[in-house]
Amino acid sequence: MTTGEPPPNPFAIGLEMARRAPPVVLVVFGASGDLTSRKLLPSLAAVARRQQLTDSFAVVGVARSELSDEDFRKLAADAVPDAGPEWERAVSGFRYVQGEYGEPATFDRLRQVLEEVDHDRGTQGNRVYYLATVPDQFATVACALGEHGLSRPRKGCFVRLVVEKPYGRDPQSAAALDRAVHTSFDEDQVYRIDHYLGKETVQNVLALRFANAIFEPVWNRRYVDHVQLTVAESIGVGHRGGFYETAGALRDIVQNHVMQVLGLTLLEPPATVDAQGIRDEKVKALRAVEVLSPDEVSTSVVRGQYDRGWVEGQEVAGYRQEEGVAPDSHTETFVAMRLAVDNWRWAGVPIYVRTGKRLPKRVTEVAMAFHRVPHLPFASSLARDLDANSIVVRVQPDEGITMCFGAKVPGPEFRVRTVSMDFSYGASFMEETPDAYERLLLDAMVGDPTLFIRADEVEQSWRIVAPILEAWEEGAAPLARYESGTWGPREANRLIESTGRRWRRP
Numbered sequence: 001m002t003t004g005e006p007p008p009n010p011f012a013i014g015l016e017m018a019r020r021a022p023p024v025v026l027v028v029f030g031a032s033g034d035l036t037s038r039k040l041l042p043s044l045a046a047v048a049r050r051q052q053l054t055d056s057f058a059v060v061g062v063a064r065s066e067l068s069d070e071d072f073r074k075l076a077a078d079a080v081p082d083a084g085p086e087w088e089r090a091v092s093g094f095r096y097v098q099g100e101y102g103e104p105a106t107f108d109r110l111r112q113v114l115e116e117v118d119h120d121r122g123t124q125g126n127r128v129y130y131l132a133t134v135p136d137q138f139a140t141v142a143c144a145l146g147e148h149g150l151s152r153p154r155k156g157c158f159v160r161l162v163v164e165k166p167y168g169r170d171p172q173s174a175a176a177l178d179r180a181v182h183t184s185f186d187e188d189q190v191y192r193i194d195h196y197l198g199k200e201t202v203q204n205v206l207a208l209r210f211a212n213a214i215f216e217p218v219w220n221r222r223y224v225d226h227v228q229l230t231v232a233e234s235i236g237v238g239h240r241g242g243f244y245e246t247a248g249a250l251r252d253i254v255q256n257h258v259m260q261v262l263g264l265t266l267l268e269p270p271a272t273v274d275a276q277g278i279r280d281e282k283v284k285a286l287r288a289v290e291v292l293s294p295d296e297v298s299t300s301v302v303r304g305q306y307d308r309g310w311v312e313g314q315e316v317a318g319y320r321q322e323e324g325v326a327p328d329s330h331t332e333t334f335v336a337m338r339l340a341v342d343n344w345r346w347a348g349v350p351i352y353v354r355t356g357k358r359l360p361k362r363v364t365e366v367a368m369a370f371h372r373v374p375h376l377p378f379a380s381s382l383a384r385d386l387d388a389n390s391i392v393v394r395v396q397p398d399e400g401i402t403m404c405f406g407a408k409v410p411g412p413e414f415r416v417r418t419v420s421m422d423f424s425y426g427a428s429f430m431e432e433t434p435d436a437y438e439r440l441l442l443d444a445m446v447g448d449p450t451l452f453i454r455a456d457e458v459e460q461s462w463r464i465v466a467p468i469l470e471a472w473e474e475g476a477a478p479l480a481r482y483e484s485g486t487w488g489p490r491e492a493n494r495l496i497e498s499t500g501r502r503w504r505r506p
Contacts, residue, residue: 039195060110062097065098073094171466191449198451210273228353228504250469287463301471304479306358359485365506
């Protein structure tokens with residue numbers, strides 16, 4: 001593929017403000033949907049405010065809704081009011097194509113509009129197609145783009161395809177989607193997006209390890225006792241009950257967000273800190289995660305579903321009372337599991353994962369718990385409040401890093417307890433942290449695939465998750481119930497406490 005010069009190192013100091021998108025048309029399929037108005041348009045407006053879009057930029061929306069060009073421009077302006085003159089200039093060139101995603105007429109009209117935009121805005125034949133439709137339409141749109149000659153770049157131009165999650169609902173459907181996409185696009189044209197990888201603190205796992213001599217030497221089994229990865233939400237399923245009935249927490253969160261963060265946490269130092277180096281090591285790390293047998297699923301995985309309870313001072317309904325949910329539903333809204341990694345760095349270090357809805361608070365974090373000291377030279381009664389040292393990477397909502405260590409309590413006794421030292425993004429850099437979609441949209445336009453998911457990463461994620469789904473279908477790990485506003489079912493506590501450890505309280 002001809003995409004111009006290779007993108008610069010995305011982790012170079014000061015690079016983010018220096019990067020600008022090249023001349024390009026962003027074609028959004030599903031342009032009248034919620035994702036476009038809630039995430040894509042505000043993120044593009046933020047990129048425009050930072051002057052990272054040139055005047056040779058345009059958006060072409062494609063959807064079934066009957067809208068004119070002016071209607072679509074108004075939709076974009078209303079989605080981001082008072083966004084500034086840069087956004088107003090960009091919106092003035094937006095176009096819209098109405099039609100069914102599988103109809104040839106839609107793509108004939110799209111080709112015509114793209115040629116007009118190239119002429120009017122100077123976008124030079126460069127395209128980024130963004131699939132913001134329902135997942136059932138991903139393969140349809142990808143194949144249609146190829147059939148109508150819209151997937152291959154002209155000489156000196158680029159064409160890329162951004163695919164939203166979920167990428168399949170099992171290994172078979174993921175492989176089928178890959179085959180469909182690859183009929184029209186080469187793998188290096190495909191950008192599978194997971195917005196978690198666009199979060200500053202997820203990327204800071206790399207900086208924490210590889211920019212600091214004090215951390216990398218202890219990032220291994222000699223010093224680390226166990227790892228905890230928590231993705232907690234205080235909200236329920238809301239109006240997404242119908243969708244959640246077909247997904248569940250394992251597919252919705254674990255297969256993508258959790259596995260991507262886990263890959264970054266466990267990876268070996270890459271030979272080069274670029275797209276290929278980082279993604280190669282992520283795949284190797286996921287490949288080393290051991291697959292659970294059906295018997296191990298029964299003992300190492302807990303699945304739960306929330307009941308009625310209290311969250312943030314308000315009484316909330318149970319999952320089975322939510323809109324679109326079957327009254328006898330066995331869909332999981334909570335998953336906790338213990339995983340093992342079969343490689344030199346992490347052998348013998350258990351990885352504990354938990355995710356759930358209607359938990360006490362919204363938080364995503366990775367906690368690295370270290371071994372306790374081999375001997376305390378003072379009475380244990382003076383250290384009853386002393387926990388093991390830990391490093392906690394807070395992904396959301398309070399982005400930052402916490403180090404927990406022992407310190408003497410002021411007073412005549414030599415009493416020690418655990419204290420925290422916090423690094424906060426907001427306090428340290430005194431600037432707003434960019435939304436994940438801002439970074440990823442710009443990366444897709446620039447042509448930097450570092451924070452996007454490769455096909456073999458998807459395959460490895462499903463390799464780990466699929467056996468759990470299959471074991472559940474055969475009756476392993478019965479569904480537990482938990483009261484909303486708690487940290488999940490009692491079985492999740494027993495999972496970790498049976499080894500003498502305990503869950504961190506975020």
